[in-house]
Amino acid sequence: xxxxxxxxxxxxxxxxxxxxxxxxxxxxxxxxxxxxxxxxxxxxxxxxxxxxxxxxxxxxxxxxxxxxxxxxxxxxxxxxxxxxxxxxxxxxxxxxxxxxxxxxxxxxxxxxxxxx
Amino acid sequence: xxxxxxxxxxxxxxxxxxxxxxxxxxxxxxxxxxxxxxxxxxxxxxxxxxxxxxxxxxxxxxxxxxxxxxxxxxxxxxxxxxxxxxxxxxxxxxxxxxxxxxxxxxxxxxxxxxxxxxxxxxxxxxxxxxxxxxxxxxxxxxxxxxxxxxxxxxxxxxxxxxxxxxxxxxxxxxxxxxxxxxxxxxxxxxxxxxxxxxxxxxxxxxxxxxxxxxxxxxxxxxxxxxxxxxxxxxxxxxxxxxxxxxxxxxxxxxxxxxxxxxxxxxxxxxxxxxxxxxxxxxxxxxxxxxxxxxxxxxx
Numbered sequence: 001x002x003x004x005x006x007x008x009x010x011x012x013x014x015x016x017x018x019x020x021x022x023x024x025x026x027x028x029x030x031x032x033x034x035x036x037x038x039x040x041x042x043x044x045x046x047x048x049x050x051x052x053x054x055x056x057x058x059x060x061x062x063x064x065x066x067x068x069x070x071x072x073x074x075x076x077x078x079x080x081x082x083x084x085x086x087x088x089x090x091x092x093x094x095x096x097x098x099x100x101x102x103x104x105x106x107x108x109x110x111x112x113x114x115x116x
Numbered sequence: 117x118x119x120x121x122x123x124x125x126x127x128x129x130x131x132x133x134x135x136x137x138x139x140x141x142x143x144x145x146x147x148x149x150x151x152x153x154x155x156x157x158x159x160x161x162x163x164x165x166x167x168x169x170x171x172x173x174x175x176x177x178x179x180x181x182x183x184x185x186x187x188x189x190x191x192x193x194x195x196x197x198x199x200x201x202x203x204x205x206x207x208x209x210x211x212x213x214x215x216x217x218x219x220x221x222x223x224x225x226x227x228x229x230x231x232x233x234x235x236x237x238x239x240x241x242x243x244x245x246x247x248x249x250x251x252x253x254x255x256x257x258x259x260x261x262x263x264x265x266x267x268x269x270x271x272x273x274x275x276x277x278x279x280x281x282x283x284x285x286x287x288x289x290x291x292x293x294x295x296x297x298x299x300x301x302x303x304x305x306x307x308x309x310x311x312x313x314x315x316x317x318x319x320x321x322x323x324x325x326x327x328x329x330x331x332x333x334x335x336x337x338x339x340x341x342x343x344x345x346x347x348x349x350x351x352x353x354x355x356x357x358x359x360x361x362x363x364x365x366x367x368x369x370x371x372x373x374x375x376x377x378x379x380x381x382x383x384x385x386x387x388x389x390x391x392x393x394x395x396x397x398x399x400x401x402x403x404x405x406x407x408x409x410x411x412x413x414x415x
Binding site for chain 1: 175176177178179182183184185186187188189283339341342343344345346351352354413
């Protein structure tokens with residue numbers, strides 16, 4: 001792998017899994033099929049699979065480590081950006097505020113880890 | 117490979133689908149599989165449609181499967197109702213390290229040659245799968261709404277889960293009777309089809325509860341999703357392809373359904389055309405129902 005590893009706590013990994021699931025569900029239900037959409041969905045689908053396997057490792061480990069391909073990093077960044085836009089358009093709530101904050105932190109972590 | 121053996125089953129009475137439904141008469145035009153409750157034909161024309169449908173599905177739902185599989189963790193795959201075998205063959209390319217088995221009541225449609233990692237077994241899920249427990253890391257079944265009578269869906273899904281390894285995924289994908297933006301012609305067609313299907317013991321409503329079936333069979337981490345797919349040229353090439361597939365799929369049921377309802381074929385054709393025109397005008401979408409879940413890691 002040519003990219004550095006992405007290190008997440010178990011809680012962060014659980015939330016990332018949920019974000020990817022949410023984005024896949026939203027995208028497949030709302031965007032017309034296209035090669036670009038399908039490529040993104042396939043990347044996220046495989047990435048979720050890797051994350052799920054990693055999360056099932058012995059819980060004694062403090063952090064999970066994900067080794068991402070470049071296209072996975074790109075897909076992840078797009079996912080977070082699009083989800084931020086989606087949640088930002090929702091009515092105000094505590095949950096929305098937390099999610100937006102969390103997505104912002106996650107994006108910052110990605111940008112720092114995978115500085116391009 | 118595995119020491120397969122068929123599970124012994126007492127056959128002292130007729131199966132439930134024979135007690136509750138009558139198979140449609142064989143048509144001179146189409147060929148059907150005898151002695152199974154499969155409403156669609158099994159001939160070269162249908163093989164062509166199934167392969168075409170496979171490509172349509174790939175383009176519209178983005179992949180050959182929906183479960184979040186980690187490639188390295190997939191070692192054995194089962195496809196129930198494999199038809200022409202095109203799904204296992206394409207999956208063999210995606211998962212070259214996996215052993216893949218396709219099961220169907222008839223294996224007359226398989227191409228030659230077959231990938232070395234694929235094996236095909238003639239079996240009927242309604243009679244139990246001929247595999248030991250906990251064999252497969254991914255168990256897949258799609259579009260068997262016309263093959264599994266409503267009363268037998270829970271049993272079928274339990275079988276799928278039974279042969280899946282702890283931690284393995286089970287996935288279901290079906291196409292029912294939900295068309296978004298349906299107009300009166302489409303509703304008339306769908307009502308006609310679902311009524312006849314119900315008379316034959318095939319209750320399409322079960323398809324809205326695929327996730328429930330997985331849960332009742334002991335699965336966890338279940339994800340259910342309705343996937344609306346544009347139906348018609350109004351949505352471009354993908355929509356046009358799905359429309360073609362749906363028209364041919366409905367057409368494949370014509371020989372079964374028309375005699376049963378006393379509907380002349382030409383009336384059916386007119387009903388179909390009217391609905392198809394409506395799909396374009398109303399920008400309809402056909403809703404696929406998907407659900408996948410995992411067999412728990414610990415018993």
